[in-house]
Amino acid sequence: MSRDATKFHLDTQYAPGLLNPIIQGLRELEERLAHYSLHLYLPAIDHQCVDSAYQAVSEARRMIEQLAEHSITVQTWCEGR
Numbered sequence: 001m002s003r004d005a006t007k008f009h010l011d012t013q014y015a016p017g018l019l020n021p022i023i024q025g026l027r028e029l030e031e032r033l034a035h036y037s038l039h040l041y042l043p044a045i046d047h048q049c050v051d052s053a054y055q056a057v058s059e060a061r062r063m064i065e066q067l068a069e070h071s072i073t074v075q076t077w078c079e080g081r
Contacts, residue, residue, distance in 0.1 A: 026061035
């Protein structure tokens with residue numbers, strides 16, 4: 001991604017505000033995948049695929065939550081709160 005792109009906001013944007021909707025979207029995908037795994041009849045290979053996708057989405061959500069939390073901690077410390 002290029003940092004030279006035209007900026008669309010006048011004010012500074014912070015990671016937690018941008019990442020929270022992403023986290024919520026990943027939670028929704030986790031719920032959907034869990035539902036598929038628990039409630040749908042799937043061939044074994046497809047069930048494994050859905051379970052693997054669930055694990056991948058769960059790990060992505062956890063990592064992004066950690067990034068957002070780290071950003072809040074750093075921002076709070078930098079601002080002297």
